[in-house]
Amino acid sequence: KNEVEQSPQNLTAQEGEFITINCSYSVGISALHWLQQHPGGGIVSLFMLSSGKKKHGRLIATINIQEKHSSLHITASHPRDSAVYICAGLYGGATNKLIFGTGTLLAVQP
Amino acid sequence: SQTIHQWPATLVQPVGSPLSLECTVEGTSNPNLYWYRQAAGRGLQLLFYSVGIGQISSEVPQNLSASRPQDRQFILSSKKLLLSDSGFYLCASWTGYGYTFGSGTRLTVV
Numbered sequence: 547k548n549e550v551e552q553s554p555q556n557l558t559a560q561e562g563e564f565i566t567i568n569c570s571y572s573v574g575i576s577a578l579h580w581l582q583q584h585p586g587g588g589i590v591s592l593f594m595l596s597s598g599k600k601k602h603g604r605l606i607a608t609i610n611i612q613e614k615h616s617s618l619h620i621t622a623s624h625p626r627d628s629a630v631y632i633c634a635g636l637y638g639g640a641t642n643k644l645i646f647g648t649g650t651l652l653a654v655q656p
Numbered sequence: 657s658q659t660i661h662q663w664p665a666t667l668v669q670p671v672g673s674p675l676s677l678e679c680t681v682e683g684t685s686n687p688n689l690y691w692y693r694q695a696a697g698r699g700l701q702l703l704f705y706s707v708g709i710g711q712i713s714s715e716v717p718q719n720l721s722a723s724r725p726q727d728r729q730f731i732l733s734s735k736k737l738l739l740s741d742s743g744f745y746l747c748a749s750w751t752g753y754g755y756t757f758g759s760g761t762r763l764t765v766v
Binding site: 550581588591594632634640641642643644645646647648 | 754756
């Protein structure tokens with residue numbers, strides 16, 4: 547069964563804190579997407595990675611292929627980072643479909 | 657760069673009424689196109705995907721259908737909506753460089 551599991555489901559942080567969101571995935575998934583969804587808004591792709599580490603501004607995503615685990619880190623968190631963060635596994639083959647986690651609701655308080 | 661236009665953003669429809677959600681893609685040709693749905697408390701789940709004009713594959717049995725009349729147009733339809741069709745519907749495209757997402761449609765069936 548293709549699965550993506552995310553933790554935690556909810557996360558509250560104080561402004562400036564370092565934040566980590568975790569994602570575990572099953573066999574058959576070749577790459578991981580990290581997505582951001584603001585309340586009432588659409589979904590924005592933050593990263594797609596199949597190995598190593600990627601960085602964009604204060605966001606860092608890492609993936610460990612052997613352990614089938616990925617993390618999204620936010621350094622120096624800010625209230626504008628408050629959103630739902632979703633990891634999604636790319637299941638290749640004929641479909642290239644995404645298997646989505648249930649999301650992490652992040653609230654950064656000033 | 658790719659852009660997906662998806663409309664409407666929100667929709668309230670009575671049970672038994674028809675549905676038509678449209679998605680158009682700009683900035684690429686011959687993409688894979690997808691309709692995903694998020695029911696309350698769950699992750700996004702693939703409903704339909706298309707690898708070309710007129711080619712539609714369904715992932716789960718349901719009350720909905722999809723069509724791709726043009727290369728960059730993807731339509732989700734229903735003849736008679738059910739209460740269980742309520743949710744967040746997301747159109748997406750894949751070209752091998754990654755996924756691009758529409759802004760989503762929040763459908764409430766009353």
